[in-house]
Amino acid sequence: MIRLTTKKFYITTPIYYPNRPPHIGSAYTTVIADILARYYESLGYEVFFLTGTDEHGMKLFKEAKNKGISPKEYVDSMVPFFKRAWESLDIRYRRFIRTTDPDHEETVKRIVMRIYEKGDIYKGVYRGLYCVECERYYTAKDLVDGKLCPIHLKPVEYLEMEVYYFRLSKYQDDLIRLYKENTRFVLPAERKQYLIRKIEEEGLKDVAITRPRWYLSWGIECPWDSDHVLYVWVDALLNYISGVGYINDREKFEKFWPPNVQLIGKDILWFHAVIWPALLMSAGFELPQTIFAHGFLTVNGKKISKSLGTDIDPIDLVNKYGSDTIRYYLARAIPFGEDGDFSEKDLVRYHNDELANEIGNLIYRVLTLTERYFGGITPEASRLTDIDKEIIGELRKHLNEYHNFMKNLQVHHAVMRTIMFAQTINAYLNKTAPWSCWKKGDKDSVARAIRNSLDWIYVLTAMMYPFMPRTADKISKQLGLDSIPRLSDVRLIGNIKPGHKLGEKEILFKKL
Numbered sequence: 456m457i458r459l460t461t462k463k464f465y466i467t468t469p470i471y472y473p474n475r476p477p478h479i480g481s482a483y484t485t486v487i488a489d490i491l492a493r494y495y496e497s498l499g500y501e502v503f504f505l506t507g508t509d510e511h512g513m514k515l516f517k518e519a520k521n522k523g524i525s526p527k528e529y530v531d532s533m534v535p536f537f538k539r540a541w542e543s544l545d546i547r548y549r550r551f552i553r554t555t556d557p558d559h560e561e562t563v564k565r566i567v568m569r570i571y572e573k574g575d576i577y578k579g580v581y582r583g584l585y586c587v588e589c590e591r592y593y594t595a596k597d598l599v600d601g602k603l604c605p606i607h608l609k610p611v612e613y614l615e616m617e618v619y620y621f622r623l624s625k626y627q628d629d630l631i632r633l634y635k636e637n638t639r640f641v642l643p644a645e646r647k648q649y650l651i652r653k654i655e656e657e658g659l660k661d662v663a664i665t666r667p668r669w670y671l672s673w674g675i676e677c678p679w680d681s682d683h684v685l686y687v688w689v690d691a692l693l694n695y696i697s698g699v700g701y702i703n704d705r706e707k708f709e710k711f712w713p714p715n716v717q718l719i720g721k722d723i724l725w726f727h728a729v730i731w732p733a734l735l736m737s738a739g740f741e742l743p744q745t746i747f748a749h750g751f752l753t754v755n756g757k758k759i760s761k762s763l764g765t766d767i768d769p770i771d772l773v774n775k776y777g778s779d780t781i782r783y784y785l786a787r788a789i790p791f792g793e794d795g796d797f798s799e800k801d802l803v804r805y806h807n808d809e810l811a812n813e814i815g816n817l818i819y820r821v822l823t824l825t826e827r828y829f830g831g832i833t834p835e836a837s838r839l840t841d842i843d844k845e846i847i848g849e850l851r852k853h854l855n856e857y858h859n860f861m862k863n864l865q866v867h868h869a870v871m872r873t874i875m876f877a878q879t880i881n882a883y884l885n886k887t888a889p890w891s892c893w894k895k896g897d898k899d900s901v902a903r904a905i906r907n908s909l910d911w912i913y914v915l916t917a918m919m920y921p922f923m924p925r926t927a928d929k930i931s932k933q934l935g936l937d938s939i940p941r942l943s944d945v946r947l948i949g950n951i952k953p954g955h956k957l958g959e960k961e962i963l964f965k966k967l
């Protein structure tokens with residue numbers, strides 16, 4: 456027997472810092488990752504989608520201390536906020552990794568040990584200006600009047616500590632070559648140009664990857680020196696290896712490694728596009744295909760912050776508008792890769808103009824016509840007319856572009872093509888006007904217009920699925936289908952057989 460090899464798609468989000476519940480910014484990244492995961496799944500790929508929480512480090516340690524509980528108790532209490540938010544947005548991750556998971560800790564130790572044995576790690580001294588009360592280093596430019604801690608307004612002191620360094624400088628040429636030769640490694644392209652310029656101008660310095668235990672104990676122990684704890688970002692980056700089964704499911708790891716797309720915010724580009732590939736090169740792993748850094752989100756024109764009241768809870772939004780409208784809006788309104796603004800006014804406008812007026816009306820209209828003229832049964836129709844063929848050409852163009860945009864991570868353009876697809880079917884109905892053909896007794900033309908429209912709504916449903924899984928499910932039921940159409944199977948004609956009975960029609964989107 457021939458074993459068919461399935462294509463795979465491995466996508467990650469950054470792991471989030473659980474010192475507060477997720478806001479709309481982290482929801483944005485996670486929703487886009489889910490859209491891409493569902494897209495590839497609908498195309499028949501085997502998909503692995505990883506998200507999770509980054510649970511070590513000083514900030515969490517201190518928050519826990521303030522609350523009088525252990526750091527582990529503290530992170531345990533925060534993780535459910537993330538899981539509930541992702542559930543409310545219909546995020547279907549395959550694993551939620553926590554950096555306190557035992558298999559993660561074991562993976563990190565093994566990989567860091569490998570890098571150490573290779574000679575890419577050495578002991579050195581970290582020197583700098585230190586605030587004892589903050590328990591952190593500052594650079595001179597952070598200080599008030601050049602000498603005071605910006606938080607405590609007390610003089611900082613000069614402090615030295617022993618740490619282990621990773622030889623990042625050794626990988627400078629390899630990294631520059633990587634950016635220049637592999638045009639898809641860092642996207643959007645202007646972010647890559649920034650990295651090349653910065654590295655060529657300033658050169659790469661080695662980076663500290665441990666902290667002495669006296670300084671910070673909440674972290675993974677350094678495997679060759681128990682007086683040291685691994686610094687939180689090296690621990691965090693390696694989640695992309697442990698999360699896909701490096702220790703506990705080797706078969707899965709072999710199937711999915713390397714990541715196809717790693718979504719990040721542009722603020723963590725340096726870690727992901729410089730340090731991460733250098734660690735992988737050192738440890739001998741194949742590199743990810745694409746690191747995609749999206750822009751920042753503001754909310755109603757303002758920065759996301761607790762004090763401005765713009766740290767909107769995604770669950771509140773879902774309760775107000777429904778998850779599909781939020782998903783649609785996030786994918787539609789913000790050009791993926793650029794900075795964008797989350798505006799509730801726009802959200803309502805897109806919901807009413809595009810979802811209710813364009814898509815909702817189209818489906819309601821076609822189902823009503825089928826019911827009125829053919830008792831809710833898909834009619835038999837004769838061959839295609841020139842108008843049909845012309846429309847099929849247009850629809851094919853939209854569908855092809857939709858796929859191109861999805862594969863190039865231009866999710867907002869793919870949404871637009873979905874809307875254009877619906878608009879084209881609406882225009883076709885207006886042009887063929889089955890209601891006036893009926894009056895003239897031209898039943899064949901009525902049947903053809905309806906049969907074609909139903910076939911195309913079938914395709915539209917598959918296109919909508921990655922963005923709006925709930926709506927796609929509802930449309931499928933209204934079409935009388937057992938399951939949501941898959942992008943791998945749709946055709947522009949012949950999806951729905953004559954004689955097929957449609958389901959109950961229902962309004963898809965109530966106007967806001």
Ligand SMILES: [Zn+2]
Pocket residue numbers: 586587588589590604605606607608
């Ligand atoms: Zn301080």
